[in-house]
Amino acid sequence: xxxxxxxxxxxxxxxxxxxxxxxxxxxxxxxxxxxxxxxxxxxxxxxxxxxxxxxxxxxxxxxxxxxxxxxxxxxxxxxxxxxxxxxxxxxxxxxxxxxxxxxxxxxxxxxxxxxxxxxxxxxxxxxxxxxxxxxxxxxxxxxxxxxxxxxxxxxxxxxxxxxxxxxxxxxxxxxxxxxxxxxxxxxxxxxxxxxxxxxxxxxxxxxxxxxxxxxxxxxxxxxxxxxxxxxxxxxxxxxxxxxxxxxxxxxxxxxx
Amino acid sequence: xxxxxxxxxxxxxxxxxxxxxxxxxxxxxxxxxxxxxxxxxxxxxxxxxxxxxxxxxxxxxxxxxxxxxxxxxxxxxxxxxxxxxxxxxxxxxxxxxxxxxxxxxxxxxxxxxxxxxxxxxxxxxxxxxxxxxxxxxxxxxxxxxxxxxxxxxxxxxxxxxxxxxxxxxxxxxxxxxxxxxxxxxxxxxxxxxxxxxxxxxxxxxxxxxxxxxxxxxxxxxxxxxxxxxxxxx
Numbered sequence: 362x363x364x365x366x367x368x369x370x371x372x373x374x375x376x377x378x379x380x381x382x383x384x385x386x387x388x389x390x391x392x393x394x395x396x397x398x399x400x401x402x403x404x405x406x407x408x409x410x411x412x413x414x415x416x417x418x419x420x421x422x423x424x425x426x427x428x429x430x431x432x433x434x435x436x437x438x439x440x441x442x443x444x445x446x447x448x449x450x451x452x453x454x455x456x457x458x459x460x461x462x463x464x465x466x467x468x469x470x471x472x473x474x475x476x477x478x479x480x481x482x483x484x485x486x487x488x489x490x491x492x493x494x495x496x497x498x499x500x501x502x503x504x505x506x507x508x509x510x511x512x513x514x515x516x517x518x519x520x521x522x523x524x525x526x527x528x529x530x531x532x533x534x535x536x537x538x539x540x541x542x543x544x545x546x547x548x549x550x551x552x553x554x555x556x557x558x559x560x561x562x563x564x565x566x567x568x569x570x571x572x573x574x575x576x577x578x579x580x581x582x583x584x585x586x587x588x589x590x591x592x593x594x595x596x597x598x599x600x601x602x603x604x605x606x607x608x609x610x611x612x613x614x615x616x617x
Numbered sequence: 618x619x620x621x622x623x624x625x626x627x628x629x630x631x632x633x634x635x636x637x638x639x640x641x642x643x644x645x646x647x648x649x650x651x652x653x654x655x656x657x658x659x660x661x662x663x664x665x666x667x668x669x670x671x672x673x674x675x676x677x678x679x680x681x682x683x684x685x686x687x688x689x690x691x692x693x694x695x696x697x698x699x700x701x702x703x704x705x706x707x708x709x710x711x712x713x714x715x716x717x718x719x720x721x722x723x724x725x726x727x728x729x730x731x732x733x734x735x736x737x738x739x740x741x742x743x744x745x746x747x748x749x750x751x752x753x754x755x756x757x758x759x760x761x762x763x764x765x766x767x768x769x770x771x772x773x774x775x776x777x778x779x780x781x782x783x784x785x786x787x788x789x790x791x792x793x794x795x796x797x798x799x800x801x802x803x804x805x806x807x808x809x810x811x812x813x814x815x816x817x818x819x820x821x822x823x824x825x826x827x828x829x830x831x832x833x834x835x836x837x838x839x840x841x842x843x844x845x846x847x848x849x850x
Contacts (some may be wrong), residue, residue: 370715387714398622398722415784433717476623481717488715496715506645508652510708515661516668523669531667552815554670555820562662562821562828569658579657
């Protein structure tokens with residue numbers, strides 16, 4: 362279990378953004394996203410400004426645009442929902458390329474695509490620059506209840522194990538002549554999932570008891586908590602992005 | 618099923634964020650009592666399991682609406698309603714923070730639908746059905762199946778309700794269509810989730826019945842969830 366510090370989205374680097382303490386980055390990311398969502402959808406220039414902010418942070422964090430954009434595909438389902446809106450929306454209709462589309466629906470689609478994409482990019486930047494361990498430490502320093510950080514710690518710890526185990530079981534099934542396709546795989550999948558769960562639990566239970574016997578109290582060691590907590594300077598540095606975003610949002614609200 | 622930024626307007630999102638925060642606080646207070654030495658690793662594993670399972674989409678929906686398993690019923694069954702809701706909430710928070718799955722500003726809505734509504738509906742049904750149905754493997758399977766199926770549909774209607782309150786685009790008469798589509802798609806997902814939940818719970822109940830939270834109160838009605846005293850702490 363020694364490797365569990367990174368995750369699929371983490372990008373190993375030593376950029377200024379990587380060096381910021383996690384709690385600072387979490388707060389900055391949340392405030393940024395809230396500012397984006399609070400912006401009126403007609404203020405197109407504001408979304409351009411947010412995109413520039415994201416691009417600057419990405420450049421500082423040495424995260425390439427190609428990596429960012431390919432990972433942003435996760436929001437594709439929401440884009441599909443957005444595509445349906447111009448057809449479903451009510452109110453005034455406008456002609457676009459020979460189709461009668463709802464004007465409100467078009468605005469709504471833009472709203473979802475723009476705000477959704479910016480939100481996804483912001484969280485990808487957080488993911489690319491923060492290990493899961495740091496994320497938990499950050500949440501803990503932000504006074505997240507211990508029950509939650511404890512569940513989160515275990516969750517992230519067992520995630521790789523579970524996914525790897527599931528992949529091995531799937532390969533094993535295929536190599537024994539199963540043809541997992543469409544709905545027919547559901548039975549084999551479900552039967553396997555029970556076994557997977559039990560195997561993973563018994564392993565998890567042993568690890569947990571070993572941790573208890575080594576002095577685990579439900580909180581990660583104090584050494585982690587103390588080392589590298591955010592200084593005032595770091596808070597100020599990281600505050601630039603959310604403060605800029607908030608002022609853009611405020612300007613957009615006043616102008617609209 | 619995850620709501621992305623911009624689908625629901627700000628004020629409604631804020632109201633649901635406050636609601637979710639209050640409900641989660643209650644869950645933390647109650648869950649802390651439940652979380653003994655046996656339940657702690659189980660809660661972590663249930664959360665990891667839900668996290669992994671939510672990545673798997675049903676192949677039949679690749680062409681249209683995205684749908685995935687929610688896991689609320691499984692969590693309610695194995696770790697109880699309070700810790701169960703916390704498990705699903707943790708999954709959603711981590712997904713929103715680092716995977717960009719579901720908007721951070723919409724976290725309150727997502728937690729309300731999937732962690733609170735889904736788990737509460739599932740546990741209410743579990744508590745009811747386990748008393749009504751015969752205490753056999755079949756009874757347990759039916760309980761898990763029905764609870765999972767219904768909880769998924771309930772969670773999807775939570776989204777429709779929120780959209781009706783504060784959707785950023787007025788759908789007019791098409792809102793009924795949205796409700797119907799969501800219910801139909803999630804009924805199918807729910808059946809899949811029901812099968813997976815039932816199989817998982819049956820497997821666990823067969824090998825380690827002590828791990829199924831929902832069965833504890835039936836075994837020992839006097840003292841459910843006795844915390845482990847002394848020893849390793």
